[in-house]
Amino acid sequence: MKLIALDMDGTLLSSKHVIPEENLKAIYDAQDAGHIVMICSGRAKEHITTFLAESGLDCPVASSNGAVVSINNEIISEISMSREVVRNIATQLEQEHAPYKLYTNKGIFTTHNWSEKVKKEFDEAEFKHEKCTPEELIRFTEDIPNAITMTYVNDVEELLQDEEIVVHKFFVLTFDTNKQAHLRETMAHPELMVTSSLWNNVEIMDKNGHKGNGIKAVAKHFNIPIEDTIAMGDNYNDVGMLDVAGFSVVMENGEPDLKAKYDAVTLTNDENGVAHAIYKYVLEK
Structure with a gap:
């Protein structure tokens, strides 16, 4: 076998x-x-x-x-990641003006201004990847039939008020190749696994x-x-x-x-x- x-x-x-x-x-x-x-x-x-x-x-x-x-x-x-680690990552990503989602045991969460952040990320990308097209922008900002429903919160603190919530992963979106490399470098930490699954993202998990x-x-x-x-x-x-x-x-x-x-x-x-x-x-x- x-x-x-x-x-x-x-x-x-x-x-x-x-x-x-x-x-x-x-x-x-x-x-x-x-x-x-x-x-x-x-x-x-x-x-x-x-x-x-x-x-x-x-x-x-x-x-x-x-x-x-x-x-x-x-x-x-x-x-999963501890609440302290989740807060620290979210704070750092906010400082980087990076759109992100949180994958949890209760589905996918993001902030109410997700679409606004994604559009800004697209407009301000200086070194756009060759696959970065207006269609990609639409894919991440408009509702798609059969897509997983996201739950919107004001901020990470609102999410963490639910004591049953555990966070498995941060999905960070970027259309800029240089920013992707920058985020992978700046988010690196001995207790974290920082990687990418596609040209347009950075993913952050516990090191295990x-x-x-x-x-x-x-x-x-x-x-x-x-x-x-x-x-x-x-x-x-x-x-x-x-x-x-x-x-x-x-x-x-x-x-x-x-x-x-x-x-x-x-x-x-x-x-x-x-x-x-x-x-x-x-x-x-």
């Missing part, structure tokens, strides 16, 4: 943000052969499970970059809230040795699981330094790279 851990955006999903039929078939074939396939994504748990249900998939899930791990909708591992611990939790649950795990990803938030997996595969569309570092490179996410890797490295062996 193998454990196959798949990132979503840039890996399992095509550039159109859907799971190609070839990838779906490969996952079903792997499951039918007795292997465990898990999803390991920076997305919120609710978003992943809804997406999987619509695709007809039943898989263990490591959400918020591995901070929350659930199997059959039961949470088996949860890593990463995909490496997500894959470890699921492997332990199913009594699968870590050397019998395979991880597939494309970006820096995948490094945790790529580092600990027994065999690590990077997408052709992945970051160049990651492709040079790990065990294998598969086809792009628009060429069904996940299916190609599952058949080549799992089912044909």
